[in-house]
Every structure is written in C-alpha cells, then in structure tokens.
Amino acid sequence: GKPALAPFGTTIFAEMTALATEHGAVNLGQGFPDTDGPQAMLDAAKAAIDGGRNQYPPGPGVPELLEAVAAHQSRFYGLELDPRSQVLVTVGATEAIAATILALCEPGDEVVTFEPYYDSYAASIALAGATRRTSVLRFPDFAVDEESLRAAFSPRTRMVLLNTPHNPTGKVFTRAELELVCALAREHDAWVVTDEVYEHLVFDDAEHVPVATLAGMGERTLTISSAGKTFSATGWKVGWVSGPAAAIAAVRAVKQFLTFVGSGPFQPAVAVALGLGDDVYAGLASSLQAKRDLLVAGLRSAGLEVSVPRGTYFVVADAAPIGAVDALAFCRELPARAGVVGVPVSVFHDDVDAARTLVRFAFCKRDEVLHEAVQRLGRN
Ligand code: PMP
Ligand code: GLN
DSSP: OOOTTTTOOSOHHHHHHHHHHHHTOEEOSSOOOSSOOOHHHHHHHHHHHHTTOOSOOOTTOOHHHHHHHHHHHHHHHOOOOOHHHHEEEEEHHHHHHHHHHHHHOOTTOEEEEEESOOHHHHHHHHHTTOEEEEEEOOTTTOOOOHHHHHHHOOTTEEEEEEESSOTTTOOOOOHHHHHHHHHHHHHTTOEEEEEOTTTTOBOTTOOOOOGGGSTTOGGGEEEEEEHHHHTTOTTTOEEEEEOOHHHHHHHHHHHHHHTSSOOTTHHHHHHHHHTSOHHHHHHHHHHHHHHHHHHHHHHHHTTOEEEOOSBSSEEEEEOGGGTOSSHHHHHHHHHHHHSEEOEEGGGGOSSGGGGTTEEEEEOOSOHHHHHHHHHHHHHO
C-alpha cells in the first residue's frame, strides 16, 4: 500500500521560511524568536561542552534535567513526579508527540484532536496507523463546540490530543472546556496527551490550566513541553514528557528506536534554565504581551480582522478585507507583493473552509522587525 506519510509534503514552515529568504521578506511565518534566551542557560551549555559532556547521555535524559522537570511541575502546578520513572527527555516536543502516539496507539485506533492542529499531530497519528477525528475551533473566538467534540468520540477512541495554549490560534483553553474534554476522555477510557509547550506564554488575566492538575486526570494524562518556547531556544530541540510511570516506560521504549538519546550538552543547560527565578518566566510573558499588542494594532490598521490571542506567540487574522480569497495562495504571494511572510491557517485543517482566508503571524520578533512588517503590510 501507500506509505503512511505519502499525503504529507514539505511542511508549511519550511516552504514559507524558504520564501522569506528568497524575497528578503520579514518572516512572521515560522515561530522562532530572533533573540536568545537566558545568559545563564547559554553559559551552562558552553560549560557542558568544555566540561566534556559530549558523548551519549543516558537514554531517558540526564538526571539533573529529569529532576529539574519534576521540580518545575511541582513549583508551578503542585504536581509531584518521580523524576526517574515519570519523566522522559525527548528531542523537542516533536519527538515526545510522535513517541507518545506510537507508544499508546495501535493501527485502527482513533485520536480525537481539535483543528486547526499543529502539523506534526496529523503526521504522527498517520505514522502510528491511527485515525484522527477532529472538532473545529472557529474564528474569531475559537471556542470549543460541545456537539462536534462529542461526535468525534467513538468506541475506538484511544487518545485525546490537546494543545493549550493553542498553536496556531493563540487560544488558552478555559477550565470548563478542559473539564468537558476530560469528562469525555474518562467516559471513553482514553488517554489524554496534552501539548503544553506554550505553558508560560500567557497574557492578560488568562490562566494556563495544566490538564494533569484536573481531578482524576493524573493517571491518564501525559504532559509534553519543551525548552524551545519557554527559553527561546527552538534550535536546541530539548523537550520532555511526563505522566504515569507505565505509560512513560512505553514511550521510553519507542524513543530508544527513534533517536536513542537526545543531544548531550543542552540538557544540563536546560536544567539550569528551568531553575531560574520567576522573573525570567514572567519577563518573557510580559515582553511578548507588548509585542502582541504592537502586531495586533498594526494588523488592524492595515485592515485585517484580528483574533486577539491570550497565549502563544501567534496571532490569527482574517486577510479577506485586504483581498485574500484563499489563504495558501495569498501567503505564497505575500512575500513578493508585500515583503512579509505569514502562514495559512487552512493547512492545519481537514475542513479548509473553516479557515479559507485566515493567516497566522508570529510576534516573537524584535520590535523593529514587527514595526517593519506592519509598515510593509500597511503600504500594501
Ligand atoms: N507543539 C506545538 C504546538 C508547537 O508549536 C511546536 C513548535 N513549533 C512543537 C510542538 C514542537 O516543539 P519542539 O520544537 O520542541 O519540537
Ligand atoms: N512550532 C513553530 C511554528 O509553529 C515551528 C514549527 C516548525 O518549524 N516545524 O511555527
């Protein structure tokens, strides 16, 4: 038969970043910051290299990072984890997602998720031979639709794959929404895998609710995060997954044959970063909130209709008022026409009509870069 990944071509992020380079356009497409994370973390990586930590680290992760992840979950959320059996270090959240789905799903199982979804979800579900069943979050408020969510569950549901704060919409799921998802998961005896890579990128009075903190969910929830977003180190590819020991053991078994181990010197450095003060975490969120406000105002004055994000570093805007008919075609033209790159939200949908003219812009950029993007869009 056809290989599982046959329907998946070049990712939209690779395509749009290549266009940005080709046209010298301001890249608000792929989400990566253009400034570095905490100096203490950078210094710790250099010290690890100079200190000779350059051979294979232990498969599950270096002990100080396992302990730092457990300490982080306790410090911020009151979750108590055994670092040795309940935490696994992965090559970014991406590997955690793939390994978790491969570990817990058999061919024919169904995974319930929301759309738009992060692109690797669809690919990882396909790799496992499982089937995705989705419920649409609709612009501009992206609220959970109970009826379609219920309809996505079936006797074959093995897993719910959640993402809060949510890429690409910037939505932070409310406690009530999460309670509904969790009630359905319990009813169907399904795992909940929750991608919380944007856990510290939350604005205004929005509250990030870790799914594992909800009553009765600890035993069926696997939580995924990554240093990429929290410490502005997307190129380091250090992520982790935590949860019940038996499930983590299954994910660890898969991980052995995907990457064996993660990169050595970055792990102790991320352990240092996780232990930094609250000011480091809060500073990132407040800096990004100001950038959000800057880009939201700029997009509005350029004529786009904006959904104001409560989390992540993405904003979704409707480009129909400035002539978009099809977001993918629009985003392919925009670098040449306006010198700006965004990502079409439709590529994260099965139901592309739900996002026909929606574009995602990243605001994790220096203020002068955002100003330049807004000026260029305004001239267009
Ligand atoms: N999940 C979501 C929702 C993301 O936005 C990203 C990063 N773009 C990832 C996972 C992957 O994270 P990492 O780079 O740590 O693999
Ligand atoms: N997570 C980032 C985004 O959503 C980058 C993804 C990627 O390059 N694969 O833009």
